[in-house]
Amino acid sequence: MRKLLVTPIVVAALAAGSAAAATARVGGAHEAKKPSGAVTVSAAASLTEAFTRIGTDFQRKYPGTTVRLNFGASSALELQIEQGAPADVFASADTATMDKLVNAGKATRPAKAFARNRLVIVTKRRNPEKIRTIRDLARVPTLSLCALTVPCGKYAAQMLQAAGVTIPESKITRGQDVKTTLAAVSPGDASAAVVYVSDAKAAGRSITTVTIPDAQNVIAVYPIATLPSSSNPATAKAFVRYVLSKPGQQVLQRDGFLPPAATQ
Amino acid sequence: MIGTAAGRARRTRGRVPVAAIVPAIVAVGFFAVPLVGLLQRAAWSHLWDDLSSPAAGDALRLSLECSLWATALSIGFGVPLAWVLARLEFPGRPFVRALTLLPLVLPPVVGGVALLLAFSRDSLIGGWLHDWFGVQLTFSKAGTVLAETFVAMPFFVITVEAALRSTDRRYEEAAATLGANRWTVFRRVTLPMVLPSIAAGAALSWARALGEFGATITFAGNIQGRTQTTPLAVYVLLQSNLDGAIALSLVMLAVSLVVLTLLRDRWLGNV
C-alpha cells in the first residue's frame, strides 16, 4: 500500500508532535488570559464550511471575541500575507505554502497539521457522462481543475501523472481556488472537476462524486499557524488551540476531513 | 484697483473658477494615481519576457480575436436593432428597449450565469445544439465571443439609436420624393449620416468586450489558449506572478488609452 504524501512523513510526525507539545505549553502559559477581541483567519477555500462553523463555535465559547474569516486559494493568501495583509492565523491546504511563509519569517514556527484531505472527482448530477475512473477524465470535453499554483491544482497534477493520464491544457478550465473549480461543474457546464472530499460533501446533492481509490489518491496535509504580525496573539493562539481540540476536530471530520495524523 | 474699470475687467475675465478647478483636479488625480502606481511598479527590465510567455501571448491573441468578433456581431445585429428601436412603432417598444439595455446594469457575473442557464448543455437551446450539432458553447472560444457580445452590444445599440433618433427624418422624406426606396434611403442617406456614431459605438463596444471578465469566466471558463482572455490572465497571474500581471495590465492600459484618445472628438460630439 503506497500512500502518496506531499511532505515527508517525518515532518508530519514532527508537526503532530510539536502540536501536542505546543498546545500544552501554550495552554500552561496563557491559562490566566481569556481570549478577547478580533482575529482575522486566512484559510484555504476548502475550509470554508468547517472554519465558518468553528468560528461561530469559538465566538460562542469565548464571548467578546470576533472571528473574521478570509477564504481563498492558499497560494493567494500566502501572497497577501507576504505583502503585509493584516491577519492573525493562517491555515493552508498544503505544507509547501506554509513552509514558504515560515521560512520568510511571516508565520510562527512550528506550524501544526490539523487535518488531512483527499481528492475526489465530482461530476454533474447523476453523472451523465458515466465517469468512473481517473482515465475517464481524459475523454470529457471540459475538465475543471485548480490552477497549478494552487495546492489542489498541484495535487491533481500529481494524481494524474501518477495515473499516467495526460489531458491537454486546451480541455482544462482552471479555477483560482477549489470552490471556483467546483462551481465550473455546478452551476457551470464542465463535465467533471477534481476537488477535495470536503468540498464534494459541502456541495451536497448538486453534484455526484466519484471516489478515487486510496492507492491512486493524494493526501493533502493542512497546517495551521499564528502569524508574528498578529495584533492579538493570545486570541490567535486560542483559535489554533480550538481547531486542534476535540470540538474543532469533530467539525472538520464531520465535513469530510481526515484527522491530522494516521495515529490520531 | 477694485474700483477701476480696468481692475474690474481683469478680475472677472482672468478669474480662475476655484469651485470647479479644485474638484476637477481631485478627480483627475483619482484616475491618474492608480495608473501612475502601475507604471511605477512595472518591472520594465523584463517586461518583454513577461509578455512573450506562452500564456501572455495566448491571452493577448485571444483577447484581440474575440473582442473583434464580438464587435462585428454587435455591429451586424446592432444596426438593425437600433433602426427598429428608433424608427418603428410597435407595441411594447419601451420594454424591448429596456431588455436590450439590461446587460448595461446587470452585474457581468449575473449575465454569465444567465447565459449558462440559457446555453449550457442542460438547457433547452444548449442541449439542442449539443445533441443535434455537437456544438458546445460553454468553455469554448465561441462562448467567450457570445459572453463579450452580450455585454458589449448594448453600448453599440444605445449609441446608434440615439444618433438615429436625432437625425432629421425629413432628409429621409426628401430621399423618398427623389425615388429612393426604403433600402436605398437607409443605405445612402440614413447610414452615412450616422456613420460617425456607428464608429463611436463600435469603439465603445470593442473596449467593453476587451475588458469583460465576469461573464466570460462564468460562461466560457478559464482555459488557456481557448477562453483565457487578457483580463482572466491578469487575474490568474495576480496570484502567482505579479510582474506578469502588471505587464499584461500595461498592455491593456495602453490599448485603451489609444482607443479613447482617438475616440475623443467623435464621442463628445455624438453621444
Add this chain to the structure above:
Amino acid sequence: MSLEVAFTARAGRFELDCTFSAGDDEIVAVLGPNGAGKTTLLRAVAGLVPVESGTIALDGVVLDEPATGTFVVPEARPVGYVFQEYLLFPHLNARENVAFGLRSRGMRAHDARAVADTWLQRVGLADRAKAKPRELSGGQAQRVALARALAMDPRLLLLDEPLAALDAGARAEVRRELRRHLTSFDGVRLVVTHDPLDALALATRLIVLEDGHVAQDGSIDEVTARPRSRYVADLVGVNLFRGVASGTRVDVAGGEHLVVADPGQGAVFAMVHPNAVALYRRAPEGSPRNVWHGPVQGIDLLGDRVRVRIGGRLPLVAEVTPGAVRDLELDEGVEVWASVKATEVVVYAA
C-alpha cells in the same frame, strides 16, 4: 397633365379639407397664413402623409384613395419636391445631391453625374458642383434643390416657400430666376407661399388656403379684384365687408349698412378701396350716401400715400395724401367722418 385633389388629411390635430384641380398650363400659388395647411397639402400630394378620405390623382392615375385602398408610395410618384429648408444631403456635394434621385432609380453613377452637371449648368452653378451644402449660400442651395428635383423629370413640381429662407437682397433675383425655370417646366406646378409678392410674381392662378380649407380659387386678377376673405382683403389692401343685400342696401355687422349702386339679394361681399374713402372733420353734406364716423386708430405712411385706420361701428381704412392729413389735423384719437360714394362700393355674391 393635371392634378386633381379632393381629400381630407390630418396632421396631428389639424385637419385639411381641400378640393381643386390644376393643369400644366398654369402655375398655381397656394397662399395662406401660417398654419393654414399649405405644407400639409404638399405633403399629402407627395405621399408623405396619407389622406383620411377622398382622392389624389395625377394624370388620371390615382395616387391616394383610402376608399379603394390605393396608395402609391412617395418614391413611386412622379413628383418633385423642393423643401422649404432645401434638405440637401449634408454628406454629399452639389453634384451628388442632384444625381441622387437618378442613381436611386438605377442610373449608373457616371451617367447620373453627367446629367447632374447639365442641370447644375442650367441653374448657373456648374462651378460649384463639388461644393458641400454647408459651403453654399442660401440662393445657391435653393438652386441646387431645384435642380435636384427637376433632374428627376417629374410631372408635378411642388415648391414649399421657395424664397422664405433667403435674405431680401437675394430674394428678388432668385424670384426672377425661379419664374424662368417654372415657366419652362412643362408639368403641373404648385408653389406654396405666405408672401403675396411671391404669389403675384410667380403664379398665374391663386388658391387661398385658410384654416384648413380653400377660401378662394381663381386667377390672380379674379382673386384680387374680388377678395372673399379678410386675409385676402388685407393682402390686397382693401376694405371688405360681409353682409346681406336687399336691393341697394347691404346690412353689415355692427348694425350699420351700406348703400350701393347695383341692387342685389342675399349674402354678399362689399368691397371698398381705401382711396374711395373721403375724410372730414365734420359731418359732410353732399351726395355720398354712406357716411360714418369714428376715432382715428392709426396713421401709416406708405410712400406718398397715407393710410388712416378708422374705428367705430364700421371700421375701415382710408387712403389720403399727406397734405390732407395736415389740413385735417388728423391724429390718433381724433374723431373723423368718412364717406364713400355708393358707386364706389363693389358688391358681389358671397
